[in-house]
Amino acid sequence: MVAFICNHCPFVQLIRHEFARYGREYTNRGIAVIAINSNDIDAVPDDAPDKMKDDARRFGYTFPYCLDEDQSVAKAYQAACTPDFYLFDADRRLVYRGQFDATRPGSDTPVTGADLRAATDALLAGKPVPQEQHPSLGCNIKWRPGNEPDYYG
């Protein structure tokens, strides 16, 4: 499970406690969870590596929190926003992408990770992953000037 996240974005801040819990639970159930920050850290100092380390400790990230400094990994995944989630099966084929759940900043919907959890539970149970999948919504990935992908904007 590959998640594109960062520190500074309110959409990530809303779910990071629950995402940390997801990480702890599903790592124990055999899912490899990886978080990646692809933002331009020169433009967003709050997303710099020392701050990433702070967030990982503060919020209990038990999974790797990687820096994609040249943003090549975000482009390879066509990641557009933070947070953005990708779940792969054991054959490394994409079975789920999109939102953690339906919560958004300012909404009353509880933060549960329901969509990602349902997909992961189905995968672990050997059942078909629900095909009804909804895009995540978040802050755009902060591309380095001149490094914006075709799908940006």
Place this chain on the structure above:
Amino acid sequence: MARTPSQMIDLGTEAPTFSLPDVVSGETISLDSFPGARATWSRSSATTARSCS
């Protein structure tokens, strides 16, 4: 900040490989696949390499 949605790339797409530093552990994390294993990434450092399986 622009509110931006996911690209929703095609299901079935193969996971792009990568090799990135984990800022917490200092290890390099790379995507890899091991037949029959659920875990799909491996950790390595400058001096050691091991695979999760």
